Amino acid sequence: MSRLQVVSGKGGTGKTTVAAALALALATEGKRTLLVEVEGRQGIAQLFETEALPYEERKIAVASGGGEVYALAIDAERALLDYLQMFYKLGSAGRALKKIGAIDFATTIAPGVRDVLLTGKACEAVRRRDKQGRFTYDYVVMDAPPTGRITRFLNVNDEVAGLAKIGPIHNQAQAVMRVLKSRQTAVHLVTQLEEMPVQETADGVAELRAAELPVGKVIVNMVRPHLLDEAAVSAAAGGHRKEVAKALAAAGLPAPTKLVGPLLEQAAEHAQRVELEREQRAVLRKLELPTYELPLLGEGMDLAGLYKLAGVLRDLGKAS
Secondary structure, eight states: OOSEEEEEEOTTSOHHHHHHHHHHHHTOTTOEEEEEEOSSOOHHHHHTTOOOOOSSOEEEEEOGGGOEEEEEEOOHHHHHHHHHHHHHOOTHHHHHHHHTTHHHHHHHHOHHHHHHHHHHHHHHHHHOBOTTSOBSOSEEEEEOOOHHHHHHHHOHHHHHHTTOSSSHHHHHHHHHHHHHTSTTEEEEEEEOSSHHHHHHHHHHHHHHHHTTOOEEEEEEEEEOOOOOOHHHHHHHHTTOHHHHHHHHHHTTOSSHHHHHHHHHHHHHHHHHHHHHHHHHHHHHHTTOOOEEEEEOOTTOOSHHHHHHHHHHHHHHHHHO
16 A cells, blocks of 8 residues: 555635545554644544644544544745755754745745655655665655646656756655655645536646556545435335324424425435436546545534544545
8 A cells, every 4th residue: 555645626615624634544453553634724633623723743633443643734934944954954044944934935935846855755754764664654645736737746757857957856856756656655635525526626637647646546425325216205205295294293303294295305306416427427537546434423523523533544544
C-alpha cells in the first residue's frame, strides 16, 4: 500500500472528514500515521475535538490496536524558514527576513514555490527514518486542496520550472516529484452521488492521469440507504392506494387516507433520487477505479462518527 495517501475532492463532499477517517483506519494494529493539513483551515483539530494545531507534529488520537495518529498543520512561511535553515544555514537571518515581510512576499509572489514547500514537508515525513533505520511513520495522509486545484498543487515540478532551473529549489522540486509520481503515493478523490461532484471527480481523474500522477480510489461519501426501489413505488401508486391506507390504519395511524398522498409523494421522490444515484454510479464505473462507499451518518459527524467511518474504511480495505 502507498505510504503517502493524498485526499482531495470537491468542496462540501467531506474530504477532510474522509482524510481523518483514513488516517485512523491506517493507524490500526500498531501502525503510526501522520495526518497533514495544508490549507490552514484547522479542520483536523475540529474533527478530533482538540485545540488548533501548531506547526509541529502532535499526537491527536489512538486507533484500535494501539496505533497512533499524529497531525501537522503545515504553514508555508514556517516551512520556508526550515528550508532556508536546511540549505543556507540562515538561522537568525531567516527570522529577520520574516520580520520584514520577505517570507510572506516570497510565498505569495511565487505560489509554485509555496506548493513545493507544502508538499515537500509531507514528502520529507514519508522519507524520514529513526535512528534504527525504520520509517518514522508507516503512513502519511494529506488533506489536500480541492479537486479543481489538486493536479497543479501536486505537479510542483512544472510550477517551478520557470522560476528555478537549477539550484536547491529545483532539486527540492525534483525530490518531491520522485515521491509524488512513484508507487509510494496514491491520490484519492472524494465525491458524492450528485452530478456536479461526480463530474468534477471525472475531470480530476483525467487531469491527474494526464500529469502522470498516481490515482488511487474514488471514495463516495455520505451515501444514503435505499428504502424503496422504483418498482415498489410504482406498485403503491398504481391502484394500491386503498391497500396503503389499510396498512396505515392497521399500524394505528389516525386519518390514514389523508396520509396516503404525501407518503406516496415522498416515496416517488426517493425513487427518483435512487435513479439519479444509479446514473452517477454508472459514470464513476467508467473511471475504472476502485470505489469505496461510506454511509451517511444520521446523527451527524462527531469523534465517535469519525471512528465509525474509520472502521468502515478499514473493512473495505481488507475486502478489496
